[in-house]
Amino acid sequence: SAVISQKPSRDICQRGTSLTIQCQVDSQVTMMFWYRQQPGQSLTLIATANQGSEATYESGFVIDKFPISRPNLTFSTLTVSNLSPEDSSIYLCSVAKVRVADTQYFGPGTRLTVL
């Protein structure tokens, strides 16, 4: 299994500022992902965080808005830049261990409200 912690658990930010969310896993994992869940919507993949290299972004998401770091196999950060009210969402970190019985594990989420 994998236990994931996210910081902060929630935050209220002003328009135009940035928020950095941390994801820490208790063991080394192969894959780390960042998802967004806007109010009333399903989860959407933002990007795959690659260890030691630039993240791989999904269509509609760009590095300037959502810079991601992954310095090692247990830690990643997602920054949401130049915040607007439309960025108010739950942001979730997810990890996968590549084994015979692959399972994805999810963090508790960070609830962001932008005023």
Place this chain on the structure above:
Amino acid sequence: KNEVEQSPQNLTAQEGEFITINCSYSVGISALHWLQQHPGGGIVSLFMLSSGKKKHGRLIATINIQEKHSSLHITASHPRDSAVYICAVSGGSNYKLTFGKGTLLTVNP
């Protein structure tokens, strides 16, 4: 791109009732996940299926690969089962998930 449809969107049950949530998808997959999300937002993985049936306590998940359909059953439902249940699918070796919109389950005492 895979389209994932869940039904029903909302479900209200009385404690003790048997509950079924359905999920269908449009393209062949490598695995299907059932997830539970509580009001705080955190997500717990309930099952990962690639074929057949799995059981954990009062929860049972089945998948029919030919029909591209999966069901999540809850036996003897309890108010603590109240949550959003989400179906997600992955294809290939990249482990990226496509999610359904979720089913909001409310179990009344």
